[in-house]
Amino acid sequence: MKEWRFELSTKTGFTDVHGKKILQEISELGIATISAVETARVYLVEAGFDRAVAERVGHELLVDPVCEVVHVGRRASANNGGATQIEVHLKSGVTDPVAESVTAALVDMGAPCQNVRTAHKYTLLGQLSESEIALICQRILSNDCIETCIRGEDGEPPSPHALPYEFARVEWPLRALSAGQLVQMSKERDLFLTQVEMEAIQTYFQGLGRDPTDVELETLAQTWSEHCVHKTLKSSVDMTIDGRSVTFDNLLKETVFRATQELAKEWCISVFSDNAGVVEFDEVSALCFKVETHNHPSALDPYGGAATGIGGVIRDPMGTGLGAKPVANTDVFCFGEPDRTLAEIPKGILHPKRIMKGVVSGVRDYGNRMGIPTVNGAIYFDDRYLGNPLVFCGNIGILDRDKCFKRTQAGQLVIVVGGRTGRDGIHGATFSSGEMTHEHDSIFSHAVQIGNPIVEKKMLDVLLQANEAGLYEGITDCGAGGLSSAIGEMGADLGVEVDLEQAPLKYAGLSYTEIWISEAQERMVIAVKPENLEAIAAIFAAENVESTVVGRFTSDKKLKLRYQGQLVCDIDMDFLHEGVPKFARKGVWNTPSLKEPRLPEKGDYTADLCKILGAYNVASKEWVIRQYDHEVQGGSVVKPLTGVANDGPSDAAVVRPKLASDRAVAVSCGMNPLYGDLDPYWMALAGIDEAVRNLVCVGARTDRIALLDNFCWGNCAKPEVFGSLVRAAQACYDGAIAYGAPFISGKDSLNNEFACEDGSTISIPPTLLISAMSLVDDANQCITMDVKAGGNLILVVGQTHNELGGSHFYKLQGELGANVPKLDMDMAPKTARALAGAIGQGLVASCHDCSEGGLAVALAEMAFAGGLGIKVHLGDLPRGPGCEGAAAQLFSESNARYVVEVAPEHLDAFATCLEGIPVGQIGSVVEAQILRVQDASGRTVIEAGIDMLKSRWQAPLNW
């Protein structure tokens, strides 16, 4: 057996686009001595074939015959003088999808091989110091978490040949341990369990009269992890709000859940119980929606972390009911400001620009390969996300209404479908529940998973066929916690027994515990009646998808694991799922004493508008959006970018999930962490209102809005941090009730704090993402935010208040302010309903909500998206008391406001629809491509060409 080495490099005369990009990144590092970067793809193929066959493999399979050359063997550097060669290899055990494809292709060629590995080779032309080389390797070429850099002509790392595993049952004696020793054990074994939890486990095993095995403890730690059980949000709370005491028995049940229960919407099919919330779509179909975070892995390996984030959340709808077909992705990210110098970044943290680029490419490569359009999202920048970037990924799926519930029964087989099990991602669930430190990148690199979207796509294709044929009775995804979580949950009410050695492995050497808790991606577990086994296995095999029977559901309510016939786990499902001690938490909220700044009124606010348009949070995200396929599946109705030049910012996305029907789903989000610094209660309501406004703006129904919550908070053991979360949870209840919009699913990610080397911590701001979806009865009735025609009228719906607290306008001046935007919970839903009614009657030409940057930004965006001018006079702007100043009128971020464009002939009918709602006709659309705003006195306070405004808005993130 020989290891053939193939190097593929760009042919002379053709552009090496990867090399060009890397050269640019090197120059961005401030290294100017490099004249060129040459890249090569490297394949190491272990095979029995001879050189003649190897040459054919190189020429027929690996090379692009037009623009590449192939070299069989190691290609010497052409330029020995000032050239540095670096080869980047995957670390042993890291999934290599390309290698898997090449292995299969070699079989097609009739030249089967033993093993394939891939690498990338970079030749840097120019003089470099050792430290510069190290910097380039670390910052640009590789991620130490998953890759190794080899220098010069060094031989490649040896092919991994893992040693086989020899069974040894491991017990972790804890019955006799003291409280302190229990805590130490939890820490040393990365269990992330508290003393109380360890004591509960100790008591349980004392009752059994034996010590636990390693896999039993790991299973408990994973099942009881914050990530899986949300013990903080379900804890009882002693809360003090400005000295007033409030208590909760179970925070989540008394806030978010309670709203859903009280609303009791008949169109909600399944809420907070399955992998995603399920609502009705039409007579035969239902929609499900789930949003997850993948924060900690994305901090360590932005590309892999984000890719597996989207890959993981896609499996949630796939594992909801009897399986949904994913139809749309969403993504929302929070990063540190991207223009920080490296010196400003604490040790152990990747630069925010690198994190952002990695995260965007990770979501792009996975989402696009799955063939699911990524249609809605947001990006929020704040330096408090430096150590803990947030990566929210969402997925909407469609399923049959008669297949919304599982029917798993005793006697059915447990079958693992999809990818194989490896060492990837071990301890992901427990790791994501803890705090990050500057050492985390080295300690927890094994928690990073690498995705292979094609494995997931293949699995999806066959599962949909098996679902249509009715060949399985239950399904769930392997997410955090792997088989432990998936099988443990599926068997919770029944009992299950599993033979772990049956699980197909990527490579030898995994212990029974590793098999059980591995978070290897692209796996689903299904429950199959024994009589259907042959038929379902045939469907999977027909498309090269692996499926393996690993166990059987029982009726003894026990979790029994065996390895080669030996019992390694035998615990009660009740203890596993109900035994976690309930948390009691304290929360404190003291309304901060904040002051409004005294800023002199200016004569002209054009410069302020330009600066806000160019603020990272407001600026165009086109660079990101275009990298996502937002049109695959053919259902696109309102795209993320809209307007005369296809580049204006849509409020929400609209998708037709069934191509033969004009019924559609609208999806949006709302989030504004800055308001949380003033009051998380109003922050949460602003998020809900924003998500609702965005749906209204495209023409969605207001009576079918379903909400999702994603809480990302700092360390909730701190009463003031937890107190702010409680405030936000209370607001979720109030907002859901006010809008009649139930929460159908949610998720939290807590302990988002980063411990710096110097002992300081960076905590993220309270971050609540509200995602929303609703129905559109007829896609042809949707509208977009770009102004349509000169002569049309511009109206503002909703009242503007003096609410500049937490606004972008204040941020520009370095102020926070005090007047956080509040929500009139009576008027806001009435406004939304009335406006939706007018849009439904076809009376509105365009509609955009006022959010970050307020009215001025909304007007600017509508104008430049439509390629037309807008002239307004603020005299008739509906406004509350204390809102006389132009700054407040232009930039206040008051909720429940919309800017609408109405044709003159529709004005009367529009006014009738909006009766009782504050509406002001403030101006009109003009052909001249200028935005001009006059204040109540007639003074021009903003005047600018729309092209200039657009370029200010597009410039910051036009990478």
Add this chain to the structure above:
Amino acid sequence: MGQGENREEDANMTDVKAIVLRAAGTNCDVETQHALELAGARVDRVHINSLIRNLELVDAYQIFVMPGGFSYGDDVAAGKILANQVMHHLRDALERFVEQGKLVLGICNGFQVLVKAGLLPGATASSHTQEDVTITYNDSDKFENRWVYLAPQTDRCVFIEPGRRLYLTVGHGEGKVVAQDPSVLSRLQSMRHIAFQYVDAQGREGGYPVNPNGSMASIAGLTDTTGRILGLMPHPERFVHPTQHPRWTRMNGNIECDGRTIFDNAVKYVRGHF
């Protein structure tokens, strides 16, 4: 959910039959089926494994479509692994298909496969291997989804209405058509292999983003010497409904779904010739 590959006999449908090939990572097959059905074809989505097991399956169809997606993850290079499978298992069947006067359409990843399997432009040699034209990484080195105008450059291709400019969407990271040298490029031009060029709204060639990937001679699609094989990077199946146009809300209902012409022309051709 429409996942079934074989549909019941329907007496009302015409006898134009199209096969949409699936492989691991294919992901535009369902909307491509929908577009073909709108044009009046009967469509089966067939996995390549089924086809390899029974090559005669293909004889029942007159239109063979390789849809978009990321076959095998675009590993090695876009379309390469599937092209390798086509070359080693389907070549004879496809050659026979084309010789019988039937049609082959490759969209996006399907176009990449046709080029890398040597079926396009396919003018110089009888042995179908990729020779002197390729599709490689966009100049921007990233995936991009945007709308483009296409000007037909040939009157030979049965899928194309000469003179009718189309507005369609692209979504790819490897769509740059490259000829090995200037003589190959002039052969593509003189032999009328160029099916579509990227142009602006006025019909003029231009730089990025008019030409979204840096293709030589703004090539967006290629056809073979018979005009019965078409490959193109843009996605006609993504513009068969008015609300798919990115500016439909500005157009007061005056929307012609440009993507439909490709499928309509194919079905019309089959009806006229079989």
